Amino acid sequence: MEKEQEKQWAEAQNIAISVDLVEAAKKHLKFLTVVDRNRHLYESPALDWAIYRYNAFWLPLLAKHSENPFSEDPLVIPLDCEWIWHCHRLNPVRYKSDCEELFGRILGNYKVISSVQGTSTSKTEEIWKQIYPEEPYELDYNRPFLGDVLQKITQSAKFTNYDLVSAVKRQVPFSFQVSRPHMSDHLFLQEALARYKGFLHIIKTNRKNGIKSFCVPTYDIDLIWHTHQLNPVYYCKDLCALMGKVLEHDDTDSDRSKGKKLDTGFSQTTKQFEETFGLRYWKAGAMYRGTTPAPVTLIPIPFEAKKLHVQDNCDNNLIQFPETKSVEVILEFVEIKNFPEAHKRDIRVSFSKKQTDKIFNAKRTLNILSESGEKQVAYFQCEPNGEFLFEIVYRLPSNIPLPKSFKPFGSCSFSLQECLASRTRLSVDKWIPVVPLPGISSAKPILLHVSLSFTIPTPAPQVFHLVSSQPLFKGACFLPLPKIRTYKNAKNETSVTDDDGNGIFSLNMRDLSKDMTKGTDDLLKEVNYVADSSEMHTLAEFRKNAWFIKGSHGSFKLVNASGNNGEIFELVGDKMVKLFAGRRLDFEPKHCEKQRSEQDFMTAVEFSRDHPYGRSVALIDFKHRIFKVKDAWMILTGITLAYILSNMLRTECGFTSKVGHEENKVSAVTPTVETEALMEAGVQMVDEGTGNATHDVCDGGGCGSGCGSGCGHLAARCGGCGGGCGGYMSAGSGEYGGCGGCGSMAAKCGGCGGGCGGGKCGGHMAAKCGGCGGGCGGGKCRGHMAARCGGCGGGCGGGKCGGCGGGHMITSGATAEPVAA
Template identity: 50%
Template sequence: METRTEREQELEWKAAQSTVINVDLVAAAKSQLEFLAAVDKNRWLYEGPALGRAIYRYNDCWLPMLAKHSESPFFEGPLVVPLDCEWVWHCHRLNPVRYKSDCEEFYGRILDNHCVISSVRGISEKKTEEIWKQLYPDEPYEMDLTSVLQENISGKLGSKKCTKYDLVLAVERQSPFFYQVSRPHMKNDCYLEGAVARYKGFLHLIRRNKERFIKSFSVPTYDIDLIWHTHQLHPASYCKDLVEIMGKVLEHDDTDSDRSKGQKLDVGFSGTTKQWEEIYGSRYWRAGAMYRGNAPSPVRKTPYSADIEARKVAASYENQKIMHLRNMKVLEVMLEFVGVRNLPVEHKGSLFVSFSKTQPDAIFNAKRSLTILSESGEKQVACFQCEPNGNLLFELMSRSTPSLLVSKPSKTIGSTSISLEDFLSPDSNLTVEKWLELVPSSNVSESKPTCLRVAISVTVPTPAPYVLRMIRSQPFSKSSCLFPLPVRVQFAKSWTRVIDEGGNEIINLQIRGSKKSKSMKNNIRREVVGITKSGETSTLAEFAEKQWSLINSPWSLQLPHTNNDDGHILELTGPRTVKLFPGGRLDYESKHCKKHKSGHELEHYLMTAVEFSAEDPYGRAVALIDLKYGTLKVKEEWFLLPGSLLAFILGNISRKEGYNSFTISGKTLKKEELNEEVDGFLAEGNKMNLTSGKKEELDIKVAKGNSVTPTKDGTCSGGCGGGCGSGCGNAMRSEASGGCGAGCGGGCGGGGGCGNMAKCGGCGGCGGCGGGCGNKLANGGCGGCGGCGGGGCGNMLANVTVAGDGCINGQPKQATTQANEILVA
């Protein structure tokens, strides 16, 4: 493709935006996300007998009923499609060419959705159910999952009009899609409007290739793919619109899913990126629209069926109010330096750009650097999270080639900045790509100012997780001080200070004993005492009747019931159902390399708190506890107090040496033996026997009175939280570190950072979950902000990855792609 001027690129984008689409794609995309969330709460529709029954009901009941209603309506108003039928219908329509041909073969026309409403919209389905019962008296309107698992329907399958398209495989391919588009920013109107504009650009690009007889495999990013799916779910409009746009119905066949580097999907995305940036002059990647990696492993294979009615957490009890933390917002930023012009005539050496925040930022507090595409020929894209305020500062730097004897420092040519708050204005589209004039570092005047072309994309701000650190202070010793101290101070017990990310003290905690209770026999009553910043002292929790209970609060910590079927090790009962699982689970799942043991070993020190509710019957991670480094990450304010006390109690028991297993007198206990043999395991401040164990061991053991033998710390050199990247190495000692991994684990403790960021192969990793790669309290830090949970990227020089669907012009074919490495580090 020939090089275009900026004016020509602007005209091409304007032409793309004139594309006519007869669907309100923003509203429809929101509806699709709502529907996909409902299906994800009913995961039995993803596979097995329930899916087989749903396909039967779709072919033999729903489509014939829809055909009759669209020809001669049964009643005024739309039909309400049952959830199981809608899911199969959803996947069938996402192969638009096949769906069109199937409908025309069996019913003579496309069966559209204009007279149908989803069951998740809350519209009464009474009239639809009445007609269903008349047409299919032996088939219930709502699928009964219990009867499905007992009934053999093999004889019913294919008894009527039935597509030969393999709907089981279609469902299998579409099931992972929701995870990629389930983050909060995808529901935002501004973000979706930008996605619609980019979808029009995507269609226009394919049309231009078709006009020039260029056969290309076009692969969308996930924001584009969401809108593309949305358009296809309106089959009549999609077929009509695409015929008018490019003379044919654009195929969307998602049968190819090979994500390997160098394969068709990878090459297709690279080609689409190149074409997009040449024809429009803007970056193809977008913050929040790139591939997140595989969905984390579930904590349960079946929905939690206990009493999980949604209940509001009572805010009236006194102790809930003692913890006050600043509510922070976070946004994801993607950044690339595209070009530079009007360089000073005396310039020599290689160029790069250093970037940082001009104001303090609790999430991103570092200085990083990237090369410039036009100068280096390498596309480097930074992806990180930060607070949505202040300015990003850019400094154009020149690095001279070092001689054998002398290494010259880098020289600053000029600097400029851009306000993040400008992205949040009502007229912003969350993306900026423009030339910025640099303020020169010297007083030498140039005829033309040096300019830097900067491309930035951000997501809308979302609530940031709360991050707390527990620091245990040591008691005073008589011999440690030359001057006499008051008796109270000399013999004061150690306290644990709970501080936030900014180092601000939130509360001091201590476990202490009191007089024995007759009813507790030999057990000593234990209680957790807290001192607030104002100096008030109060009892927050106490141990009694084999469990810890929060004072003036409905929460209590218990051992699991005997029917424990999901491997959790503790239960926090109260206004919500919260279970504790060993290791990093769900959003906090580790991304470490198999060849590095450190990631596995750090898992022994992690516990994930998972809430179960009607909205999340398969569980939702609400907090990560790191017993090794004494850190707590909490997603929502209601869990701050119970989560902090839980982390403190468990940390106190483990003596912050780490967590892997529980033992009683050297005996390994199976999960079902816990209630029988572990009475009062949290009483009396018992220590844990810290055995390293094998990574596949899931047996739970409880230590009671055993001495503690700390296990060898297997953390990654440089303290990178158990990630791996392209190899860990000691980031303090080697500037050419191969990357500091996925940022999983519990933070980096006192990790020493990543050495030379320009040479590091990327730190953090998309979806990082620990404390990030390089604790910012440590010297040097490590590239990236850790991306705590939620799939945040947390790494500099991140691999820019996608996974959408592809289309080959001329010979339409689609696939679902993964990751393409845009970065050449």
Template identity: 50%
Template sequence: MEMEQELEWLEAQKIAISLNLLAAAKRQLQFLAAVDKNRWLYEGPTLECAIYRYNACWLPLLAKHSESPVFEGPLVVPLDCEWVWHCHRLNPVRYKNDSEELFGRILDNSNVVSSVQGGICIKQTQEIWNKLYPDEPYNFDLTRALSTTTNEKFLAVEKYTKYDLVSAVKRQSPFYYQVCRSHFNNDIFLDEAVARYKGFLYLIKRNGEQSIKRFCVPTYDIDLIWHTHQLHPIFYCKDLSEALGKILEHDDMDSERTKGKKLDIGFSGTTKQWEETFGTRYWKAGAMYRGRAPSPLTTIPFLPNLLRKDVLASNECQKMIQLPEVKIVEVLLEFVSVKNLPEGHKGCLFVRFSKKQPDVFFNAKQKLTILSESEEKQVASFQCEPKGELIFELISHSPSNLLVKNAFKTMGTASLSLQDFVNPISKLTIEKRVELLPSSGNLSSKPICLQIAVSFTVPIQAPYVLHMVHSQSLSKSSYLFPFPVQHAKIWTHINDEYGSEIISLQMRDSAKGKTTEKSILKKQVVGAMKSGETRALAEFMRTHWSLMDSQWCLKFKTKSDEDGHFCELIGSRMIKIFRSRKLDFEPKYCEKQRNKQDFFTAVEFSAEDPYGKAVALLDFKSATLMVKEEWLVLPAIVSAFILADILKNERYGGFIIKGENLEKLDGNVEKVSRFHEEAKQIEQATSVESKLELNEAAEVVVVGCGNRNMVKSGGCGGSCGGGCANVVKSGGCGGGCDGGGCGNVINNDGNGLGGMVESADCGGCGASCVDKTSNETNIGNSHIDSSPIESATYATEGTVV
């Protein structure tokens, strides 16, 4: 940073803010998380009822309390009213005008406590509320809201804002998804965000002084702090009036990110002005646009109430496997300029970068142009372990002589130690000039210097990425699928990303009691630990699978279910397993689309996540399992193995053989042909009754037939998830399968990181998304996007000055 630019930055930091923005931002994040667990506040009649309560009850009570406190201590605002109030205040000029017009003064939150904090004052607030509004309960009543016509009640409201609060809520609802990742709660990240917010205000001030009209667009770290400031109306009006001479508008009306549109032009202009004024990069790791929020699984929150209370997340079975502790960071990297090139140098320059010690997330060499040389901004977005060194090679090449052997020439190298910056974390953004060590024959009087800008997120626990490898070949390319029938002596080895074996699994048929013709065969999953110990990890119980000494129950649905899940894993937590990639694992627009049948997504439902949280992704095509939570690793491994055993039966054309081991079919063309003919007759039957009758008489049970009414007794516990819902009759298979694909696994922010994208057309790329050079989905491998970031990487709102 040049001296003049340093002075500009120091001047920006003198802007006075009247409240602790860091602490207030954390409270805002806590509140937004609470609202997101109550998504009925986002739209529909329940939102309209909340708006009525806000106008008819909350604002009058707040006005009364601010003029003459109704009791000692702060008011506690109900959640629904607080959400509407939140969105109203995010139009600060309109809110100020509405408050003064309706109540004669700005209604502030200086004597108000958030609904998520509550405290002893909530009881006093309820008492006052009930006296003032006996017909309107303090706590929002969902049932009542759905049965009440709000428009009729609004006619009796004496004072209310004409501001379109429904539209305001719709615009603000997607914001939490952009700021919900864990690093937004980190003090270092927020400290830097506050400083960047002051820099943002300073640019607007400079524009005003120079009569420059520009739509300034914030990144999401700046936007979070800007929102936080606006939520304190009196402080915001005072601070902005002193700093800028006016109250700053907050324009959130534009959401179109297409190149050449208002947001795109505004962000490009803000980036250019920022970098010219302060000499630092405007982009920041973890603060860029993540793309649209994933599609919800349900609009109705699910709160499981039948979970095992006696099961602990950590138990003896969990300790059977050892997992490596791996941290991961998101990195943004740009090469700004190069100095001291040899006199008379000709040719184009670029920088090739890699890790000196490649890790499982970043193991390739990539290249970027240099801004000062190409006049094209390129920023690489990738993820890696926060250790080792980044290596940079300055390459010169002559486009006119690409066929010449020495057309590409290395002019020098440099390195950057990751540990120096993230362990411990001192700052998350570094811009420095590094001297290149010259290659042989490239000696000059002055060393070549490369200006590097790099930004990190706070290190987090990486997801566990596991591979299922067939025992007949331990190479990584020998995956579980396509899979022959599992023979008794064949093991499936579960390896971590480093190739180390964690556990081996085998499916066995074990007779209960003495071995006779009438013995009941029970299926078991047996695990062999690295210690040499072998023990049963799962057993088929006729209606379900019992896992890990009954710690978990894997149950396949036997009837149509509204949310369409394939099976459930129930223990101390509730996990529903869906076919295809869901929630955070949804494929992004820029990914090569894969068959949905290749994937399953495990989604946890809890009080913290009533709409579901994606916790694991199973890719059957590559036999890869990604698990976000340590407590889920072993149950997920065993469940995936059982699913694999079930799904392998699809190779027999959509039927399962009653009471017969599938291994006996290998090479028996006559039997397979006969079973295919029986299955065809069942599928062609015109009524459910005739299907059931044929199914009963045949030697097969048909799956994948598209009829959910064909539900038989739960002899096996499996079901057809592909529209048939037919339960397999015997324990020969261990479950039924849907012929069309069970669930797909997705990875946008599977690791909690979001990548940057080239343009608004893509809509955001997950940090474990897709390498555009190979066009293949990568779980756990590096994703590099060295494209310009002039679009689709910023917040959805700005201000014109």
């Protein structure tokens, strides 16, 4: 920071807040989690009843209590009323005016506690029953919402006419954005509070200077802001002291398209925050996650454990699966000092991990903001250890072709492990000395300004590959559990490897239906694991037309599901797991990934008391025979399950046997607002201004599904197509512009997704690349982002490189709710 920036930051940190927002935010997150387990409150009729009860019973009760407390004990608010109260308070100006109009004062939360804090409700229930003898304390959401009740709501002068239904609908996506483990970390919330104060300082400064702005928070700031508003008396007091009025919270605008109010507001907020404080605005773990996944069920599914009569479970020590953890990282190179003028031509920085990293093993390149004038940020995930290596390169004379036109200059490094171990900060802004290569001299020490933020380490999904010793066949379909006669003797083994290709163990399936040496007609098939000691362990048995799987954390019976919610199979045992066709919940495909057939996948969804609407725990990719798992208890069970289903489906209809190890991919998108790539091993390169990628980022095209921000890769040689409109060429060239469904606007790379093209390249088969239409592409590069290959988000390819872009391309989106200031 410069002196003036330090002064501004210190002034911001002196803003008085009357509430401990860090501890309050933790309670806030717990409340959102509980509400999400009661999703009937999101929809009618339960939502209508909750709004009625809030207006008719809770607010009058709260008004009496705030004026003359019923007892020394605090009131415990019913969950349904608390949810509506929560959403009402998040419009602080409207809540204040409603309270003053109806009750003559702001109704705060003094001596009121949440229903999720585990406190006894008996005293409050007693008070409620005395005042409202005909209305139960807890919501009976199964009773019909009668028309006369609705009439009471619309006609009563004692009820707010604020559209609480819409207010609730707007908060459901917010709950998804902040429902991640690192959000409740104490250090993360402390830094979020400091950034919130900086956010308020910017709004105050703009108002003081008569500047009209539309400030947009990142999600860490927005979480603290929401928490502040949930204390309405203190929020009004604090904001009136700071700005002379209550700060509005406008969350009605959700259009994240390029050039729209939310988009431009975030870009302006980013620029002002960084210029005012000298700190980066984009922060790891605080950015937009994408749209809220579609639920697998709209009704809660009750769970009861079912003990199975299986001889034994697998030994917990049979196979050791080491836990893998990951951190999210946002990296930016801000400035470089004392770089020799003789080499100062298009300077860039490549970055990689010095040590082997299971999650991130790529080498990628970014511009330096001070040299290019364009903000580029890399978002990726990696293991929480080791060092980053930063290598400075510069461009040679332009007559030398790419990529040989760049020459290394020197390097420096940064220890991520040391930074995480200190647990003092989750972001770093520092100048790092650059060591030039031998033969290169500099009069002054060369310094690189690196900005890096990261989250706390959290368990990472693990990926396993099932590599068969016999070829399979193409095709995909889901069938009921077959009768045993459909199986043949299977002597081949399937090797299970990790994502690096290291062998872990092998599985085989034995047909015992005619093997009388087992001494029973009951046992018909078994899946075995052979240990290093040559000892055989049984992982699953097929008895009486049902598979019994012995996991390290419990046993399960695999049965055909009822299919009430679209599930195909079910694991019955100590846990309830249902298997759904396609990629669901957190595994839901993003953008171009939708071009892959969803029939290639099954998602395992666990239902429990804590997750009555389900949470995804594993994904099976039958086409590539890949198993991705989140929870340790599901690893061995899930691998066995994937093996059984792969063999069963192969026998009935067939799957391809090709196993591919996905490399780290790079996606260049229009980052007019912040972007969060939910890529397991990818890197996302973005420019805040034009959205252009550097020529070094990749030669592969990307895909998008929206207008502008959803379009494909905007780098030279990189064709990409999407379902939205193409946008513009790098540096704003209109020569290759497209409209309708056009994708990449780069030289040599024409691409279309389903609309009309404009200019010289859009909408036709340009040299070497191109794809268009509405189907899946062909040619040499179909299905992945290979060198000089355009990827299509919905078009069939032509020429050498047209193809289907089912890769890791993520569109950009806005951060959180904006505030008009």
